[in-house]
Amino acid sequence: MTVxxxxxxxxxxxxxxxxHRTPILQSRALNQIIGCELLFKAENLQKIGAFKARGACxxxxxxxxxxxxxxxxxxxxxxxxxxLAWAAALRGAPCTVVMPExxxxxKKAAVAGYGASIEFCESNMAAxxxxxxxxxxxxxTNLVHPYDSxxxxxxxxxxxxxxxxxxxxxxxxxxxxxxxxxxxxxTSICVxxxxxxxxxxxxxxxxxxxxxxxxxxxxxxTQFKPNxxxxxxxxxxxxxxxxxIRDQVDDILLTSEKRIVEAMRLIWTRLKMVxxxxxxxxxxxxxxxxxxxxxxxxxxxxxxxxVDLDALPW
Amino acid sequence: MTVxxxxxxxxxxxxxxxxHRTPILQSRALNQIIGCELLFKAENLQKIGAFKARGACxxxxxxxxxxxxxxxxxxxxxxxxxxLAWAAALRGAPCTVVMPExxxxxKKAAVAGYGASIEFCESNMAAxxxxxxxxxxxxxTNLVHPYDSxxxxxxxxxxxxxxxxxxxxxxxxxxxxxxxxxxxxxTSICVxxxxxxxxxxxxxxxxxxxxxxxxxxxxxxTQFKPNxxxxxxxxxxxxxxxxxIRDQVDDILLTSEKRIVEAMRLIWTRLKMVxxxxxxxxxxxxxxxxxxxxxxxxxxxxxxxxVDLDALPW
Numbered sequence: 089m090t091v092x093x094x095x096x097x098x099x100x101x102x103x104x105x106x107x108h109r110t111p112i113l114q115s116r117a118l119n120q121i122i123g124c125e126l127l128f129k130a131e132n133l134q135k136i137g138a139f140k141a142r143g144a145c146x147x148x149x150x151x152x153x154x155x156x157x158x159x160x161x162x163x164x165x166x167x168x169x170x171x172l173a174w175a176a177a178l179r180g181a182p183c184t185v186v187m188p189e190x191x192x193x194x195k196k197a198a199v200a201g202y203g204a205s206i207e208f209c210e211s212n213m214a215a216x217x218x219x220x221x222x223x224x225x226x227x228x229t230n231l232v233h234p235y236d237s238x239x240x241x242x243x244x245x246x247x248x249x250x251x252x253x254x255x256x257x258x259x260x261x262x263x264x265x266x267x268x269x270x271x272x273x274x275t276s277i278c279v280x281x282x283x284x285x286x287x288x289x290x291x292x293x294x295x296x297x298x299x300x301x302x303x304x305x306x307x308x309x310t311q312f313k314p315n316x317x318x319x320x321x322x323x324x325x326x327x328x329x330x331x332x333i334r335d336q337v338d339d340i341l342l343t344s345e346k347r348i349v350e351a352m353r354l355i356w357t358r359l360k361m362v363x364x365x366x367x368x369x370x371x372x373x374x375x376x377x378x379x380x381x382x383x384x385x386x387x388x389x390x391x392x393x394x395v396d397l398d399a400l401p402w
Numbered sequence: 403m404t405v406x407x408x409x410x411x412x413x414x415x416x417x418x419x420x421x422h423r424t425p426i427l428q429s430r431a432l433n434q435i436i437g438c439e440l441l442f443k444a445e446n447l448q449k450i451g452a453f454k455a456r457g458a459c460x461x462x463x464x465x466x467x468x469x470x471x472x473x474x475x476x477x478x479x480x481x482x483x484x485x486l487a488w489a490a491a492l493r494g495a496p497c498t499v500v501m502p503e504x505x506x507x508x509k510k511a512a513v514a515g516y517g518a519s520i521e522f523c524e525s526n527m528a529a530x531x532x533x534x535x536x537x538x539x540x541x542x543t544n545l546v547h548p549y550d551s552x553x554x555x556x557x558x559x560x561x562x563x564x565x566x567x568x569x570x571x572x573x574x575x576x577x578x579x580x581x582x583x584x585x586x587x588x589t590s591i592c593v594x595x596x597x598x599x600x601x602x603x604x605x606x607x608x609x610x611x612x613x614x615x616x617x618x619x620x621x622x623x624t625q626f627k628p629n630x631x632x633x634x635x636x637x638x639x640x641x642x643x644x645x646x647i648r649d650q651v652d653d654i655l656l657t658s659e660k661r662i663v664e665a666m667r668l669i670w671t672r673l674k675m676v677x678x679x680x681x682x683x684x685x686x687x688x689x690x691x692x693x694x695x696x697x698x699x700x701x702x703x704x705x706x707x708x709v710d711l712d713a714l715p716w
Contacts, residue, residue: 360707393674
């Protein structure tokens with residue numbers, strides 16, 4: 089295991105001055121509808137509107153001054169790009185973000201708004217990684233991978249660390265969506281190394297089920313063409329992330345596009361929280377697999393709230 | 403003055419066990435866009451999704467047991483109806499809500515969900531009041547008017563009482579939307595009787611400017627046909643409410659439908675809060691009259707979050 093609870097604790101000390109301690113939200117009406125006690129960790133209220141601020145901040149503040157002057161670069165469908173742009177600006181470092189041309193306009197605007205340069209590429213992992221490799225070769229900048237990175241995983245693990253500090257009574261389950269596996273990886277390390285008896289579950293769209301396939305088969309998928317509304321979960325599970333999730337996570341549950349939209353609407357109408365589709369995937373999975381959750385206390389990480397209001401799925 | 407600060411304080415003691423102490427939210431990015439320091443009192447996170455829970459709860463808990471057995475009745479475009487249904491259910495009292503047929507479906511569902519009976523009528527004050535009068539005569543139930551009532555005004559005034567308790571530094575301005583005038587009336591009494599130097603401003607859509615007309619002319623309008631997206635503000639200013647607002651409120655600002663939608667989108671995208679159009683009216687007014695707000699600390703009451711996701715204004 090490359091990342092440990094201690095790394096997550098150190099990351100938390102490093103980033104705490106810059107991030108929000110986001111609240112945990114509950115709705116009695118929603119609990120009655122779903123049939124279990126839900127605690128929503130509202131990372132949609134985090135800096136840049138997503139948990140990705142944590143990992144990016146940890147990555148930037150882990151670099152020494154000389155490295156930072158060379159700048160940072162990443163590829164991202166959006167939130168990690170905005171997060172790195174934001175974190176780099178905190179230390180005055182140059183930042184380049186490689187984004188697919190079909191990324192939501194709100195996410196492009198966020199990256200540009202923090203002063204980073206955007207390089208567009210095609211919407212697949214080969215194009216993203218190729219463009220980043222070319223730019224690193226040309227410019228000598230530091231790669232901050234969106235998820236396949238120890239400092240990123242440790243940073244994202246601080247969501248779980250903070251959640252465990254905030255909840256007053258023990259929980260039975262902690263759930264996170266899984267895309268590249270930074271959040272779920274960090275969550276599983278934190279929960280499994282600091283508690284006993286809490287199940288850690290990932291939730292993934294059926295249309296982007298590469299993590300589920302890898303988890304069930306024992307072999308990580310390297311090529312995958314996702315098709316899901318959950319734009320934050322289209323990345324393919326990373327190498328480090330796969331190893332951590334295979335060893336630490338109890339299960340990954342799949343859910344449908346229709347259910348993701350239904351869960352998203354419930355969060356909007358009942359919690360009055362604007363969340364992006366990816367953030368609704370754990371609740372959607374709970375609705376699809378209710379027998380595993382009846383009467384349980386379940387913490388759900390609401391991963392982000394950056395949604396294009398002109399392209400809502402209803 | 404029929405309602406005093408003491409009435410608001412007593413109302414707060416009466417309703418506190420049942421309502422949420424809603425948070426105050428801030429966004430540095432939004433402050434930069436608008437050019438002043440905004441403190442949003444998030445009553446969209448209140449019970450039933452709107453501040454109306456406060457007044458209705460105060461009204462129901464002010465009735466004695468014998469009166470309660472006769473049940474309660476009201477007319478409402480939605481949030482007050484849901485609030486009275488919710489409050490009546492807390493004490494096991496029968497509740498009837500007279501609603502216009504064109505009320506948002508989400509608001510109809512909420513009223514029905516709390517177990518109240520709905521009576522539909524045409525969408526004008528005469529039809530609403532006529533239907534209520536007929537049912538009171540037939541059934542002997544207790545009217546709980548949505549705004550022209552001392553106990554309602556005292557209950558709504560607890561939003562300002564709580565806000566003043568929560569803010570750590572003094573504010574320059576407190577703003578509320580104005581429909582029937584329960585919230586703005588209660589707010590002005592609370593602020594003016596407990597502090598000095600805080601301006602109290604109402605905000606109203608141009609398409610429902612009856613309060614503004616009455617405030618400027620000194621004569622309350624009794625007939626008015628509103629035309630605004632802000633469905634919570636379509637009611638005509640009440641008699642008690644007019645007298646309070648005329649004497650206590652510093653000014654009422656008007657804003658356009660287009661600006662209300664723009665402000666609503668800013669609250670959704672920057673605060674990640676689902677709010678209904680009425681709740682966005684104060685921010686819209688600030689955007690239309692920026693010179694009054696530059697550099698000021700302004701508390702805004704986000705009045706509610708009950709919006710039909712299938713009928714969004716963009």
